[in-house]
Amino acid sequence: MHSGEIARAWFDMCRMGDVGLFADLATEDFVCHGPGGAGDRQTFLDWLRWYPAAFAEQQPSIEDVIDGGDRVAVRYAVRSTYLGGYLDLPGRGQNVEETGIIIFRLSGGKVAETWFEGNDLEVAQQLGGRVHAPEH
Template structure:
């Protein structure tokens, strides 16, 4: 089944404009006024997502994102993604050594009237911390 064009465009802009370029204004185009990002630490607004991106851009650069799978069901789009980025310092006092790290994750977008109303994301932050040396090596088995 093909993914509807408008949902694919939203996902591509989310990764290409918001993540790769750090374009904060794209969120005004892509999200509803009452947009909510459901995170581990509670719900976040569009403005909080802009603040997150300002932090993210200060810590990582040279992003490359691949949208591995897109699954559409009704007004939802699920995206499984892989990203590579270079660490430049500023996260948990981890020293920057030009480390290239990999993030994987799944985002679930809820679309209303052609815009993102809600977003959920599960990602591999712990794996990134491990790659950066913030977590002790050889302490557990990974699969």
């Protein structure tokens, strides 16, 4: 698969929570990096089972794919319906838009490592979350 196909397959996998597709796309020693730190294959699988249940009816849009050999950068947007389970924010079928960048490291034609940066604060605000400034 070339980089654009890998990116599309990755977002399809996330949209469907497809554990079998993850097995096809990722190496056995897969590592993910994100706002919560680094995780292994099982950490990602736990997230993969949770994500489409919390954010349903996903409509991913791949905005840019930059192929750097064994590194691929993808800028994306995902529109979805929030059903609950994120930061204790109640799900009321709200429409949300998530944007971000994922960098994939490839090894042997599979994803060996990812780095994710998303607009988590904006997503929380779209769902009614409030940011409180610390008191001085």
